[in-house]
Amino acid sequence: MALKYSVSNPNETWINSNGFILFYFFAILVVHLVLLSFPFLSTESVWTLTNTVHSLVNFLLLHWYKGAPFVTMDQESDSKTQWEQLTANNELDIYKRFLIAAPIIVFFIAVAYTHYNSVHFLINLAFLALAVIPKIPGLYGVRLFGINRY
Template sequence: MGDVTADEFDNRNVAFLNGKGFWVFYIATILVFRYLLFAIPILHWRHCAWTVVHQIHTAVTFLLFHWNKGSPVAEDQGVYDEETFWEQIDRGTQYTTNRKFLTILPVIVFLLASYESGWNVDLVVANTISLAIILIAKSPYMHRVRILGINKD
């Protein structure tokens, strides 16, 4: 038997994205996190709770989707060792429904954060920088690109 390639079997590492209810779960997780932040009785920062959600969401998704490589599934036999989670989604096909959803969600959180802050310039700038970082990482022209060789191995 020859070498196993990524196209010969479904990648169980990202298969859950196609499952029923994943999108609802993902949105619900963000909303629950936002609610928990609102429930914290620190009155002077309630106007920027969505900004906190946006910043944390950006950091977590960047690390989990665009930094971590490989698959924890043993049956993959190292086929995905050089690919990030984002690169594994839908076998690397661009502009799929999953990728569109995972791209538009940070934009929506950005808009909620900017609106809630009353379009405070400092917060909008911080949110815009975070949004730019995550959208650039999700761009098709960044597929398998490692800037300055960072995270190449």
């Protein structure tokens, strides 16, 4: 199968690298273990914080920051977020589907470990929305209320 990505923008290909999914889960595990090391936090709070940190980092790195961390040949990537660059060809391969499913998986784990407490549930749900709603195909290139337009 031939690569369907532009060679001029390496920002589109890093997700397909070997070990990406393993690294992603390892990063979540490290954040969770660091939060567990604080003795004043309960297990429920740690899982809610794990979901919160995961969703915030996911939102910032994929949906807020624009441009490419690499020098690219095309200037078009300077005005696109990482998610817009990844989904420019409108195909959702296994890695992009993983980026959609991962926040949902972390949400379900956090809700289960918080014993379905309503306060924790609402906090986890709000941060799940922050991580998943921008990935909806209908919101490709949309800037709500003009925020992050430039």
